[in-house]
Amino acid sequence: MARKVSTRRKLIMSAIAWTLGILIFFPILxxxxxxxxxxAEAVASPPSFLFFHWTTENYAQVQERSDYFLHxxxxxxxxxxxxxxxxxxxxxxxxxxxxxxxxxxxxVLMWMLSTxxxxxxxxxxxxxxxxxxxxxxxTRTGLVxxxxxxxxxxxxxxxxxxxxxxxxxxxxxxxxxxASLPKEIVYVLTPMAVPGIASTLLLNIILSWNEAFWxxxxxxxxxxxxxxxxxxxxxxxxxxxxxxxxxxxxxxxPILIMGWFSQKQLVRGLTFGAVK
Amino acid sequence: MATTHTHSxxxxxxxxxxxxxxxxxxxPLGMTIYFSFLRYNLLMPGMEEYTGFLNYQxxxxxxxxxxxxxxxxxxVGGVLSITIIGGIxxxxxLDQPIFGQGIVRILVIAPFFVMPTVSALVWKNxxxxxxxxxxAWISRxxxxxxxxxxxxxxxxxxxxxxxxxxxxxxxxxxxxxxQSLDEEQKxxxxxxxxxxxxxxxxxVLPHMARAITVVILIETIxxxxxxxxxxxxxxxxxxxxxxxxxxxxxxxxxxxxxxGGASAGGIVAxxxxxxxxxxxxxxxxxxxxx
Numbered sequence: 001m002a003r004k005v006s007t008r009r010k011l012i013m014s015a016i017a018w019t020l021g022i023l024i025f026f027p028i029l030x031x032x033x034x035x036x037x038x039x040a041e042a043v044a045s046p047p048s049f050l051f052f053h054w055t056t057e058n059y060a061q062v063q064e065r066s067d068y069f070l071h072x073x074x075x076x077x078x079x080x081x082x083x084x085x086x087x088x089x090x091x092x093x094x095x096x097x098x099x100x101x102x103x104x105x106x107x108v109l110m111w112m113l114s115t116x117x118x119x120x121x122x123x124x125x126x127x128x129x130x131x132x133x134x135x136x137x138x139t140r141t142g143l144v145x146x147x148x149x150x151x152x153x154x155x156x157x158x159x160x161x162x163x164x165x166x167x168x169x170x171x172x173x174x175x176x177x178x179a180s181l182p183k184e185i186v187y188v189l190t191p192m193a194v195p196g197i198a199s200t201l202l203l204n205i206i207l208s209w210n211e212a213f214w215x216x217x218x219x220x221x222x223x224x225x226x227x228x229x230x231x232x233x234x235x236x237x238x239x240x241x242x243x244x245x246x247x248x249x250x251x252x253x254p255i256l257i258m259g260w261f262s263q264k265q266l267v268r269g270l271t272f273g274a275v276k
Numbered sequence: 277m278a279t280t281h282t283h284s285x286x287x288x289x290x291x292x293x294x295x296x297x298x299x300x301x302x303x304p305l306g307m308t309i310y311f312s313f314l315r316y317n318l319l320m321p322g323m324e325e326y327t328g329f330l331n332y333q334x335x336x337x338x339x340x341x342x343x344x345x346x347x348x349x350x351x352v353g354g355v356l357s358i359t360i361i362g363g364i365x366x367x368x369x370l371d372q373p374i375f376g377q378g379i380v381r382i383l384v385i386a387p388f389f390v391m392p393t394v395s396a397l398v399w400k401n402x403x404x405x406x407x408x409x410x411x412a413w414i415s416r417x418x419x420x421x422x423x424x425x426x427x428x429x430x431x432x433x434x435x436x437x438x439x440x441x442x443x444x445x446x447x448x449x450x451x452x453x454x455q456s457l458d459e460e461q462k463x464x465x466x467x468x469x470x471x472x473x474x475x476x477x478x479x480v481l482p483h484m485a486r487a488i489t490v491v492i493l494i495e496t497i498x499x500x501x502x503x504x505x506x507x508x509x510x511x512x513x514x515x516x517x518x519x520x521x522x523x524x525x526x527x528x529x530x531x532x533x534x535x536g537g538a539s540a541g542g543i544v545a546x547x548x549x550x551x552x553x554x555x556x557x558x559x560x561x562x563x564x565x566x
Binding site: 010011013014016017018020022024025027028030031034043045046047089090092093095096098099100102106108110112113115116117118119120121122123124125126127128129144149150152155156181188206209210212213217224227229230231233234239241244245248251252255256258259260262264266267270271275 | 283285286287289290292293294296297300301303304305307308311366369370372373374375376377379380381382383384385386387388389390391392393394396397398399400401402403406407408413416417439440443444445448449452453486487488494497500501503504507508509522525526529530535538539541542543545546548549550552555557558561
């Protein structure tokens with residue numbers, strides 16, 4: 001119930017919350033500001049927070065210095081590719097588990113969840129060797145395959161928790177009216193499932209975009225997505241704060257915006273439905 | 277109701293997911309176990325031979341393993357304590373009536389969406405750098421000598437970076453749990469004269485128990501495998517001061533090319549993660565029935 005709160009208390013609480021919120025957000029804000037400085041201003045002491053010569057030259061130079069756009073596209077292709085491929089494989093499975101559950105459905109779900117718990121180092125060596133021998137190292141195809149597989153359990157689970165909420169009676173009615181299984185999926189289930197699928201899509205693009213174990217280990221230059229490309233700035237000759245900031249800003253901006261729209265789905269997706 | 281026909285269709289629809297995941301789990305794991313019993317170095321091709329448990333013996337008695345195990349536990353424990361306590365505090369704060377609540381929430385959640393290599397490099401260069409970093413400037417303006425974070429307190433620095441990334445996750449989950457708490461229950465307790473502290477201890481905290489457990493378990497799974505943050509900041513050093521199990525196995529395999537030894541390390545990491553996984557699967561399974 002709406003409780004009466006004194007304005008004074010609300011003001012104090014707001015001040016505390018805003019201060020802490022801005023502190024937490026500050027590294028991102030600082031990166032954004034630094035990306036518009038010259039390299040000299042970026043390392044100047046004392047640092048200037050707003051009053052410096054704003055420039056966008058870093059954004060152009062990041063592209064010149066290394067093919068930024070290529071890596072950006074690698075990220076786009078790998079995260080979208082693995083997400084769509086994952087959905088294609090997972091939608092039928094989640095549908096089957098949600099609407100014709102058997103005694104073993106729960107066991108299958110739990111088993112899928114358990115595959116997600118295997119630490120990646122347990123699989124790193126064989127996957128690296130298989131990729132090396134199969135010519136998949138540093139290819140977009142290889143990264144799409146691995147990211148599809150590591151996110152598949154989350155995709156199945158998320159879709160399952162959304163599909164579970166679709167009332168089964170509607171499907172029964174469609175079946176009674178003589179709808180075949182494919183028709184049932186296309187005309188009845190899909191329209192109701194779209195919001196759940198969209199949420200799953202969003203969360204998985206975010207997760208794949210930021211995945212940094214497999215992308216770092218399985219890509220070098222050609223297929224390196226932004227995670228691996230940004231890591232190249234850790235070498236001493238790459239100590240250009242303004243350019244690092246520009247490259248980082250472009251790498252995180254799209255996902256940050258998507259992420260803000262998917263707060264709720266994030267909770268559901270990452271807790272496997274345990275917290276809603 | 278479901279007929280035999282739909283059941284076989286269902287099985288067919290599940291088949292791709294099940295087969296792919298089974299292959300993804302079984303093939304690499306089987307190969308890792310197999311490699312872990314071989315003397316197998318990429319620099320000496322064709323010299324592979326069965327060595328029994330020798331790889332495990334070397335890996336487990338290597339001083340680096342003890343350091344890595346300790347670091348792994350410190351990293352997981354440190355980040356967990358910061359994010360759980362901070363997450364509860366932030367959730368309680370954001371649950372209050374405040375101006376611009378939505379915007380503050382967006383600010384707090386943002387770090388979760390920053391890719392690990394970016395957050396590690398931004399912290400390393402722009403904050404923790406002993407010459408040009410913001411922290412160095414702050415300590416100099418107070419007349420202190422700047423601290424070289426990644427050289428003198430490497431593990432703690434990494435804990436700070438990783439905690440910054442995971443605090444939003446904890447906050448978001450705690451907040452979700454908090455918002456499902458019945459307000460009337462709190463009101464009733466307040467009317468019965470319960471103070472803010474006892475209301476928190478006896479009503480809010482028990483209500484959040486499950487959310488806290490979920491955060492602990494899920495973060496643990498991810499934190500056991502922290503990798504990118506270490507790779508771009510310290511490379512596990514100085515020495516092994518910031519090497520965790522994941523990084524140790526990576527270094528042994530892809531820097532020293534010791535496939536046998538690294539595989540043994542990988543299996544040790546799998547066993548460690550499984551201990552956590554058993555608890556998590558039980559918890560979520562129980563929830564599935566409810």
